[in-house]
Amino acid sequence: MRAGMQDKQIVASELTRIDDVRQFVQRVLGASQYAWTDNDLIFFELAAVEVFTNIVRHAHAERMGEQIALEAEDKLGGLEIRFRYAGEPFEANVPEEEDEPRLAEGGYGLTIIYGTMDRVENDQDEEGTMCITLWRAVAEDNQP
């Protein structure tokens, strides 16, 4: 059994770094002690990109030269990806469950984040650093 994966990367808070976020997700899922499926990878990539672009567009809209720390860690039964950044809190109201699709031009980001992750947390430490945590459980069949 592999040791639990831990990884970290700092990326500039710029939309041009979206590919870096996707590559980080691909790397950490590949290094995880758990066997993640293609669907798991898609879900993590979708959620991570939505969180990242939300921070860049909203939390850092008026703040040039900011950075976002991406952290990933194997936890018991799942994998956690964290986004640490300085700035305004994440706009993370849990979207209401809807049977019918929304026909708006925007607002799909939170639906994607909450639809793909088992848990989404939004915290702030004593120094004011924001932390958004995405957590997804691994299927029982794919546990070591």
Add this chain to the structure above:
Amino acid sequence: MSDETVFTTRKSGDVLVVRVHLKSFDLRRSREFRQGAEQAIGNEKKVVLDLAEVEFMDSSALGTLLPLMRRVTDNEGDLRIGGLQSRVQVLFELTRLYRVFSIWPDADAAVASFAA
């Protein structure tokens, strides 16, 4: 900003096919796509959006498709989509937008569906 061509168009009979050339169709190019595509679609009534080259799509890109569909349907036409890769298909399922759009395995099938 990338110099990658965002999309091209071609006519297949009376159907306008809009092929997106972005591997990652996301916030970086979604506004540019919307503005260009609206202009390219103009008053066309039969439109196919070919997403076969798109490997990844985010919520902002998804959000550009509804105004395009509205533009075509307001003109008593129809916009159909072909060629969804697995990552993109998941996005349509998560947002349930597969119920809104007419989705076909590829652009040719979507074009042919207009004749059926």
